[in-house]
Amino acid sequence: MNTLEQDLEKLVYERPDTLVETTTHYCPGCTHGVAHRLIAEVIEEMGLRDRTIGVASVGCSVFAYNYFDFDFVQAPHGRAPAMATGVKRTLPDRVVLTYQGDGDLASIGMGEIVHAAARGENITVVFLNNANYGMTGGQMAPTTLPGQKTSTSPSGRDVETAGFPIRASEMLSTLDGSSYVVRRSLHDPKSIRLAKKALRTAFEVQIRGLGFSMVELLSICPTNWGMTPVDSLHWLESNMLPYYPVGDYKINPIVAEIKI
Amino acid sequence: MARELLKGNVAIAEAAIRAGLTSYFGYPITPQTELLEYLSARMPEEGRAFVQAESELGAINMVYGAACTGARVMTSSSSPGISLMLEGLSYIAGTEVPMVLVDVMRGGPGLGNIAPAQSDYNQIVHGGGHGDYHVIALAPANVQEAIDMTVLAFDLAEKYRSIAVVLIDGSLGQMMEPAELPPFKPLATQFPEWAVRGAEGGRERRFLSSIYLSPPEEEKANLRMLRRWKDVEANEIRYKEYFMEDAKYVVTGFGSSGRVALSAVRAARAEGIPVGLLRPITVSPFPYKVYEELSKKVDGMLVVEMNTGQMLEDVLKAAQGRTPVEFYGRVGGIVPLPDEILTEIHRLVEEKPAVGGHPRDRWMDRMIKMN
Structure with missing residues (x-):
């Protein structure tokens, strides 16, 4: 083996141990895989594997517990923040995260998420927003954009009859219990790096007992959007970003001092 | 311990604490509210978890999460509130985790009234939530029995990985009678092998769920629950x-x-x-x-x-x-x-x-x- 071959075989990027080596049920091109990986990397880098408990939700991420190598429970539709509250209050020294989609969090689970945030529940919420219900086949979600076609808004979301999209991060940021609420996107490498940094901060917030933390991740759903993954990324960039601007919506002053 | 004059709801709450209640989640509804009020003061006093939830939906799902840790957990409500909890109860039954539910029944259907009734017998005994599941339901008739059955409910729930219900009506919840409280049980320090508490010491991950996507697996789970229920029927009939x-x-x-x-x-x-x-x-x-x-x-x-x-x-x-x-x-x-x-x-x-x-x-x- 010459030097060149040795250099070629140098492993520079591998699966984090906290991510189970298995095939996922996610569609090709879906950003759930990216989000999973980011969480797994952060849990691993922070050495939290042995004391983290995840709460899966209902939607495409219902099987999230199959992919992470740490303890998990699985909540009824929308109830993950309540279930996480039960876990966290019983085991306050554990790190508890929920992984929820936009239908789960911003529609059926709106009561649970608002009150978890209002209580300043010391949990971390990872909120995947792909502007539709993925698991059931692309129906209109509370996050579906005006004019966006879905299987239940076949002519495009008509705000006159179906109302307006909900900006969950902006809304939750108004609550005093929220300590860290930010929106990031998964549409390009730079955004993905920023998303990871936000997740890291969110877990730091929880470990320091600073209260409710949530990272909203703008995501794509190529299958239900009826686009290729690349076109989906472009669609996100040109349609979702203007409506759902990435940004820091709530930063507890103490959080601002955390250096990642 | 001496007999003292105790109100049904309060007696159940204190009995639960003495039985090792670690976490309680509830929501106000007449005629069970004294349970929630009493525990809001007593649980923090004992350094245990108390949350007044945003709704009965919130409360039962907090119970669900806490029950998954293998700790002794409880909620209480009354008829309309129990209807809201049925979703969670079905999930808890399907996940085979233990919990205690106190149902202080009132007049119904609908908003009904706050007077004592037993019209939720079918809701508790013959189902309520979706799917094939059974709950253990104990029906005390006086404050002393309410105390004793609260303690028993925790033991049975744990033994059979089941929901155990203390089923009373508003009159017993509100009634004051002389009764004796049980001694304090220490909180558990050992937890079952299924308990989700974080994979300490690098142990293999655990997960708890009520989902069995493959029908043969779901059938197996249903039969496992039924077998356990047959044991309950064989061993726990009381009258x-x-x-x-x-x-x-x-x-x-x-x-x-x-x-x-x-x-x-x-x-x-x-x-x-x-x-x-x-x-x-x-x-x-x-x-x-x-x-x-x-x-x-x-x-x-x-x-x-x-x-x-x-x-x-x-x-x-x-x-x-x-x-x-x-x-x-x-x-x-x-x-x-x-x-x-x-x-x-x-x-x-x-x-x-x-x-x-x-x-x-x-x-x-x-x-x-x-x-």
């Missing part, structure tokens, strides 16, 4: 008998109905009528066999309930037409008086009703004439 040795007639009712009926039975005995009382303690599992055996030897049964005849159907199922069964109920939040039940005992003894027809129809005819 109380009064004046039954030579009884030719039997009055039966659970909880407050059974308690009021006992006064009527005593009065009837004073008149020389050979009548006894059978009061089921476990309404789920229901003591079918006990009723079946009784139906072979007695001359008639009278079922008394604060509903339109829900447990009645279980008694009829067990009696199989072998003996006449009559029914007397008061509904909408009305508690029957001993005199009313005594009149029904007289009717049962004197009129010797036929086995045929439905006791509810005969009762309705009498009620319509009354109203």
Whole structure:
């Protein structure tokens, strides 16, 4: 083996141990895989594997517990923040995260998420927003954009009859219990790096007992959007970003001092 | 420990603490609110978890999460609140994690009223949430039993990885009686092998869920739960008998109905009528066999309930037409008086009703004439 071959075989990027080596049920091109990986990397880098408990939700991420190598429970539709509250209050020294989609969090689970945030529940919420219900086949979600076609808004979301999209991060940021609420996107490498940094901060917030933390991740759903993954990324960039601007919506002053 | 004057709801709350309650989640609703109020002060005092949830949906799912850690957890509510909790109860049953639920029943359906009723017998005993599952349901009739059965509920829930319900009505929740509290049990330090508490020491990950996407796996889970339920049926049937040795007639009712009926039975005995009382303690599992055996030897049964005849159907199922069964109920939040039940005992003894027809129809005819 010459030097060149040795250099070629140098492993520079591998699966984090906290991510189970298995095939996922996610569609090709879906950003759930990216989000999973980011969480797994952060849990691993922070050495939290042995004391983290995840709460899966209902939607495409219902099987999230199959992919992470740490303890998990699985909540009824929308109830993950309540279930996480039960876990966290019983085991306050554990790190508890929920992984929820936009239908789960911003529609059926709106009561649970608002009150978890209002209580300043010391949990971390990872909120995947792909502007539709993925698991059931692309129906209109509370996050579906005006004019966006879905299987239940076949002519495009008509705000006159179906109302307006909900900006969950902006809304939750108004609550005093929220300590860290930010929106990031998964549409390009730079955004993905920023998303990871936000997740890291969110877990730091929880470990320091600073209260409710949530990272909203703008995501794509190529299958239900009826686009290729690349076109989906472009669609996100040109349609979702203007409506759902990435940004820091709530930063507890103490959080601002955390250096990642 | 000395007997002290205790209100039903408060007695249950303190009994739960002494039984090792680690986490409580609840929401205000009359007539159970004292449970929530009492625990809001006592749980923090003991350094344990208390959360007043945003709704019954929130409360039951907090219980769900806490139950997954293997700790002793409880919530309490009353009829309309229990309806909201049924989603969570089905998930908890499907995940096979233990919990204790206190249901302080009130008049219904709908918003109903806040007076005592037993109209949620079917909701608790015969289902409620979706899917094939059973809950253990204990029906105390006085404050002392409410205390003892709260402690028992935690033990049974844990033993069978089941939901255990303490099923009372508003009158028992609000009633004050002398009763003795149990000694303090230490909080658990060992947890079951299924408990999700973080994969400490690098152990293999665990997960708890009620989802079995593959139908054969779901069938297996259903059968596992059923087998466990068969064990409950075989080992945990409980009931109380009064004046039954030579009884030719039997009055039966659970909880407050059974308690009021006992006064009527005593009065009837004073008149020389050979009548006894059978009061089921476990309404789920229901003591079918006990009723079946009784139906072979007695001359008639009278079922008394604060509903339109829900447990009645279980008694009829067990009696199989072998003996006449009559029914007397008061509904909408009305508690029957001993005199009313005594009149029904007289009717049962004197009129010797036929086995045929439905006791509810005969009762309705009498009620319509009354109203």
